[in-house]
Amino acid sequence: MSPITTEPRTHALDEFGHALAAAASALYPDAPPVTVAYESPRRAAFGDFATNVAFSLAKHARRSPQDVALALVESVRDGDAAHSFANVEAVAGFINVRLAPSIWQAELARLARDGSVPQKTRSGRVSLEFGSANPTGPLVVVQGRSLSIGDTLARAMTFCGYDVFTEWIINDAGAQMDQLAESLYARYRQIDDPAFPFPKEGYPGHYLLEIARSLHETDGARWKTATLEEWLPFFQRYARDRIVAEQQRLAERFNVRYDLWQSERELHELGKIQAGIDALKNAGRTYESDGALFVRTTEFGDDKDRVVLRGDGRPTYYALDVTYHGEKLGRAGRVIDILGPDHHGYVGRLRALAAALGRPNCIDVLISGQITLVRDGEPVKMSKRAGQIETLEALLDEVGNDAARFFFIMLSPESPLNFDLSLAVAHTNDNPVYYVQYGHARIASVLRNAGHDVPAQPDEAALQSLTMPTELQLIRRLVELRSVVEGVIDHLAPHRLARYARDVAADFHAFYAECKILTDDDTTRHARLTLCLATKSVLATALELLGVSAPDSM
RNA sequence: GCGCCCGUAGCGUAGCUGGAUAACGCACAGCCCUCCGAAGGCUGGGAUCGGGGGUUCGAAUCCCUCCGGGCGCACCA
Numbered sequence: 001m002s003p004i005t006t007e008p009r010t011h012a013l014d015e016f017g018h019a020l021a022a023a024a025s026a027l028y029p030d031a032p033p034v035t036v037a038y039e040s041p042r043r044a045a046f047g048d049f050a051t052n053v054a055f056s057l058a059k060h061a062r063r064s065p066q067d068v069a070l071a072l073v074e075s076v077r078d079g080d081a082a083h084s085f086a087n088v089e090a091v092a093g094f095i096n097v098r099l100a101p102s103i104w105q106a107e108l109a110r111l112a113r114d115g116s117v118p119q120k121t122r123s124g125r126v127s128l129e130f131g132s133a134n135p136t137g138p139l140v141v142v143q144g145r146s147l148s149i150g151d152t153l154a155r156a157m158t159f160c161g162y163d164v165f166t167e168w169i170i171n172d173a174g175a176q177m178d179q180l181a182e183s184l185y186a187r188y189r190q191i192d193d194p195a196f197p198f199p200k201e202g203y204p205g206h207y208l209l210e211i212a213r214s215l216h217e218t219d220g221a222r223w224k225t226a227t228l229e230e231w232l233p234f235f236q237r238y239a240r241d242r243i244v245a246e247q248q249r250l251a252e253r254f255n256v257r258y259d260l261w262q263s264e265r266e267l268h269e270l271g272k273i274q275a276g277i278d279a280l281k282n283a284g285r286t287y288e289s290d291g292a293l294f295v296r297t298t299e300f301g302d303d304k305d306r307v308v309l310r311g312d313g314r315p316t317y318y319a320l321d322v323t324y325h326g327e328k329l330g331r332a333g334r335v336i337d338i339l340g341p342d343h344h345g346y347v348g349r350l351r352a353l354a355a356a357l358g359r360p361n362c363i364d365v366l367i368s369g370q371i372t373l374v375r376d377g378e379p380v381k382m383s384k385r386a387g388q389i390e391t392l393e394a395l396l397d398e399v400g401n402d403a404a405r406f407f408f409i410m411l412s413p414e415s416p417l418n419f420d421l422s423l424a425v426a427h428t429n430d431n432p433v434y435y436v437q438y439g440h441a442r443i444a445s446v447l448r449n450a451g452h453d454v455p456a457q458p459d460e461a462a463l464q465s466l467t468m469p470t471e472l473q474l475i476r477r478l479v480e481l482r483s484v485v486e487g488v489i490d491h492l493a494p495h496r497l498a499r500y501a502r503d504v505a506a507d508f509h510a511f512y513a514e515c516k517i518l519t520d521d522d523t524t525r526h527a528r529l530t531l532c533l534a535t536k537s538v539l540a541t542a543l544e545l546l547g548v549s550a551p552d553s554m
Numbered sequence: 555g556c557g558c559c560c561g562u563a564g565c566g567u568a569g570c571u572g573g574a575u576a577a578c579g580c581a582c583a584g585c586c587c588u589c590c591g592a593a594g595g596c597u598g599g600g601a602u603c604g605g606g607g608g609u610u611c612g613a614a615u616c617c618c619u620c621c622g623g624g625c626g627c628a629c630c631a
Contacts, residue, residue: 174630316630341624370625412568516589
């Protein structure tokens, strides 16, 4: 079934629903009261809205759904509510409603007056964490997908009125930082002594060569004689700072904004990790076993209980999860994590954590699916050797921000994605990014040609000339924007926005082909230009939420 | 072994809080520029929704089971 659409939220539609419900209880007093919900009919021929109340009544009425639907329609036909509609009809058990063109024309006038201004229908603070990668190397393509998904969700939530707080956890603690420091130290020493051994568990990527060279330029050979106790902390910090700075620069290049880059090390140093563990302990959610401290997450649906303190007293990574999510729950009513495809095993323990912290159902986890790069139909071979990993930077250099953001988000978040590099740069009609952007540019071009004829304010009387099927279809589509965005955030389904943008562009192109905009008839020209303005605004909004540019020419 | 994700037309996917003839793009066949951007539009063919059971008036959607593909299952981070 198509996504349920309740736009436009006309008074008439509500009244009609009440009338139907009243008719139902009059005709079938034994049946439980019905609530009338509208949905988009599968086919345009069925009208603008449909309700299936007759199906739920059929059993109690002991008559076929179609008989019930006919009876309902008959009994409300003469009521006031039904008069606002062009048509109300019972078909195969459904009650189909088609709104009069005047209602759509009025909706267009509203859209053209207000633009696609954000509708503040929601409130409350939401914490959104996404992208978070180890500070041990450059971002790879799969993190780009997480960035796209997270940023679009953030924008959509903000659009609807949420106060969104975006954050990134820097995993700059633990053994991996020692390995990073040792790797950088080895690269640094190799500048003067190529035979200096590289650690077995080190990070071989060539990005450390550049950082080592840079350090060698500023500090010379001074670390050659330093003791391990001296150089290790310095190299840790140096590598971490350089790599995180690169990640931040790339996120910015990708048009993604963060409110907080949270350091894990800092949480340790401030004693917050220990405090987080103590809070759980005081809440009675922990127990000791084999010298380690466990959290009873199985009480809340997790597969197994999780260790937070090891036998030697050191906290585990889960201790960070406990603390960090405690922090996030402290600043937001709702917490959303977007994790990479190799983390789907974490969903259970994080959800359980919400309950253990006394905030059940306040943590949502969304997994961004794996990515396979494809070129000319063949998977791109990737080698783990230096410089051959699939960095996000290389991808952006090749296909640009717009294509990357659109492709990353056009599928539902958890499904695997084959990223077709050839298609992403193709300037052809099978590239969905260009299709949508072309629609926007085409409108801009028409508006340029119209010059001073572009209406400053919509003339509602003139809009009555909009009666062609493609005109009404386009208006219906534009009106959907708000419910689409709400669907995106309610279902954590940002891909709906990409599909919607495509649908808007398609409906515009169909309208454009059928209706000449710059006609000699002043009324029609005004009405169609108004429709162009509203379409341009909706397209620009959809693209903005996707983080994709809306060009006036291309 | 346990768990998660995926299986829908030749390909890529949407639909999954159950509803009408299963939708969209590509590819394929045909048509449309003396006219606002053809990076466009229109028409057509193409699907036992991985298999099998079950629940229901009604199942791509919910339940069970089996089969395929991918990925996780640390007192690593």
